[in-house]
Amino acid sequence: MTSTIDAPRSPYTRSTKKSSINWEKWGWIYMRVSGVVLVVLIFGHLFVNLMIGEGVSALNFAFVAGKLTNPFWMVWDVIMLWLALIHGGNGMRTLVNDYATSRISRGILKVAILVSVVSLITLGTLVVFTFDPCPAGAPADLVASFCKTL
Amino acid sequence: MPQTAGTLDSQQKTTSRRPAGTLYRGNTGMWSWVLHRITGVAIFFFLLVHILDTALVRVSPEAYNAVISQYQTPIMGLGEVALVGAIVFHAFNGLRIILIDFWNAKYQRVLFYVVIGLWVVTMLGFAPRHLINVFSH
Numbered sequence: 225m226t227s228t229i230d231a232p233r234s235p236y237t238r239s240t241k242k243s244s245i246n247w248e249k250w251g252w253i254y255m256r257v258s259g260v261v262l263v264v265l266i267f268g269h270l271f272v273n274l275m276i277g278e279g280v281s282a283l284n285f286a287f288v289a290g291k292l293t294n295p296f297w298m299v300w301d302v303i304m305l306w307l308a309l310i311h312g313g314n315g316m317r318t319l320v321n322d323y324a325t326s327r328i329s330r331g332i333l334k335v336a337i338l339v340s341v342v343s344l345i346t347l348g349t350l351v352v353f354t355f356d357p358c359p360a361g362a363p364a365d366l367v368a369s370f371c372k373t374l
Numbered sequence: 375m376p377q378t379a380g381t382l383d384s385q386q387k388t389t390s391r392r393p394a395g396t397l398y399r400g401n402t403g404m405w406s407w408v409l410h411r412i413t414g415v416a417i418f419f420f421l422l423v424h425i426l427d428t429a430l431v432r433v434s435p436e437a438y439n440a441v442i443s444q445y446q447t448p449i450m451g452l453g454e455v456a457l458v459g460a461i462v463f464h465a466f467n468g469l470r471i472i473l474i475d476f477w478n479a480k481y482q483r484v485l486f487y488v489v490i491g492l493w494v495v496t497m498l499g500f501a502p503r504h505l506i507n508v509f510s511h
Contacts, residue, residue, distance in 0.1 A: 256471075256472050256475070259465075259468045259469075259472065260469070260472065262465075263465045263468070263469065266461060266465070267465070270458060270461070270500075274454070274458070274500070274504055274507075275500065275503060275504075278507050278511070279503065279504055279507035279508075280445055280446055280451065280454060280504065280507055280508060281446050281507050281508065281510075281511040283442050283445065283446070284438070284439050284442060285431060285435035285438045285439050285442075286435075288428070288431050288438065289431070292431070305425070308421055309421065309425075312414070312417065312418035312421055313418075315414045315415075315418065316415070316418055319411065319414075319415065340422060344422060344425045344426075347425065347426075347429055348425045348428070348429065350432075351428065351429045351431065351432045354432065355431060355432060356432075359434065359435065362434070362435050363435070366435035366436065366439065367435055
């Protein structure tokens with residue numbers, strides 16, 4: 225019986241099918257492309273929420289209402305949500321592959337990561353697009369000033 | 375081929391128990407990798423919590439304000455400095471990884487010191503302003 229050793233730096237593939245997609249390669253590319261975009265999106269998010277005005281002390285429901293009624297920030301937040309959760313989930317998958325030693329623990333942890341990422345992307349996207357800045361019956365001092373004119 | 379003192383030294387260093395004796399272990403390459411993993415995990419778990427707390431805007435203004443006021447306490451204010459520090463390191467070191475992959479790996483050590491320098495400058499810009507916002511309220 226003969227066995228062949230792959231040439232150094234040949235891509236890792238589980239199957240020998242020539243036509244199969246190299247998912248690890250696309251994951252590697254995703255981490256770099258999403259990483260560059262996330263630097264811009266998260267630095268902008270931190271600057272607007274923590275640096276401008278009184279920073280973290282100014283955050284409340286009315287502040288969020290002002291942002292989530294603006295299409296610019298809705299798109300910003302949703303793109304940031306999707307890119308960051310998939311980037312983080314893929315990073316955690318890498319750590320599980322490195323440190324979880326048994327097949328069963330790797331499987332359980334990766335399913336837990338997948339469930340967390342999918343459910344939080346769903347929750348976050350629904351919150352952004354179904355958000356009501358002026359909920360009925362809410363005290364006037366807790367909602368944005370533009371609710372008075374409605 | 376005569377063996378020079380240089381190659382003998384490097385062979386001895388490779389089998390040394392001292393971490394500094396290897397090419398990678400114990401050096402900037404290892405520590406940037408360790409910090410990238412630790413900050414990445416910390417940011418991931420904060421992200422899970424942060425999406426859940428922001429989702430409270432869909433529950434009621436009172437529920438959201440109750441939770442966000444916890445982020446404005448002195449202890450959480452210090453925690454936010456640590457969080458932003460982790461994010462800024464992960465961001466700059468991530469860009470360093472991209473430069474190593476697509477540009478030139480031989481600058482990895484000097485790029486690590488560039489990352490540390492940019493981190494210090496960014497945190498000097500952020501931390502004082504943020505701590506004033508936290509502690510003056």
